[in-house]
Amino acid sequence: MGPLPVLARRVLIVEDNPDNRLALRTLLELWGYVVEEAQDGTRAIQMFLEHPPEIALIDIGLPGLNGYEVAQRMRTASGGKPFLVALTGYGRTDDRRRALDAGFDAHLVKPVDPDELERLLAAAPP
16 A cells, blocks of 8 residues: 555646546555546646646646646746656657646656656655
8 A cells, every 4th residue: 555645635637538548547546645636638727827836747638628738838827836647558769758848747657667756756746
């Protein structure tokens, strides 16, 4: 079982696939995180502006606003926070660079390895 945060951290999952959202939500809640979900980039930005999370897991291939655009808008609106993680089916070096250039702090390839996600979230700054 993953880490139980001392103070429950809020995580926003931005994913258009309902099965992927449910799997991530279930895992994160088991670890003690408080989870919110958005199924598209427009809703994610709206939720972010209303109540910014500490961590956002964002699918790159979203309908409408893609994950790169979502990350850029969150960075612009927040002045640096939260910790942004790109979720994608593409793991080439160029894909990772593009994610980091868009403002992501980390890049994970789907399907997400729970151990890798656990390590990444544990290392996320407060």
